[in-house]
Amino acid sequence: MQAVSRQIEWRERQRLGQRAGGWLLCAGVLLSAGACASSGRLQAVRGAEPNSSWVAIKGARVAQVASGVQVEMPDAPYRARYTDAQGTYYKASVPLLYRTSLGTVCAMDGGLYLRYDSQGEARIWTEPVLLKPTMPYPTYFEVERHLP
Known part of the structure; x- marks a missing residue:
């Protein structure tokens, strides 16, 4: 009986440790995003939301x-x-989702x-940290440009 209880307790600790590790990894992702800020000066795009140009991901x-x-x-x-x-920052209408292997x-x-x-x-890119957008990962997507 005690062996079964210990095994259940060990599994719970292991599962909690994985969750904590996942949150630490997520925190590391967020901190690295803040550390890799773009150095250019930003200007807001006129009519940024409804009437501006937009892009869509192909594939x-x-x-x-x-x-x-x-x-x-x-x-x-x-x-x-x-x-x-050097370019234009296009914002998604909903947040980007980062998923770790730990869930x-x-x-x-x-x-x-x-x-x-x-x-x-x-x-x-991710929303500005210290007034500058961050680009922590050199990951590219093929996009299609649309004009207003």
Whole structure:
């Protein structure tokens, strides 16, 4: 009887440890996002929400961004939100979902960054930390541009 009780207690501890590890991994993802901020000056896009240009992802919307971490990008539209000297930040209408291999899910505001010289490849970015958008992962998605 005691052996069964110990085994159940051990399983509970192991499961709680995995959850805590997942939250720590998620916290690490968020901190790394803050550490990799873009250095350009941002300007808000006029008429940013309903009337601006937008992009849509072609193909798969899930990508592995780090060992044990995947990002699930929402459906279109991604509306123009900010611009800098190199490109435009397109914000998703709902948060991006980061999932870890341990089952932890983190939702973060952000979207896709499209350089002016790009031929349709956009990079993931997350909402500004210390007034600058972050681009923690060099993960690209093929996108289609739409004008208002």
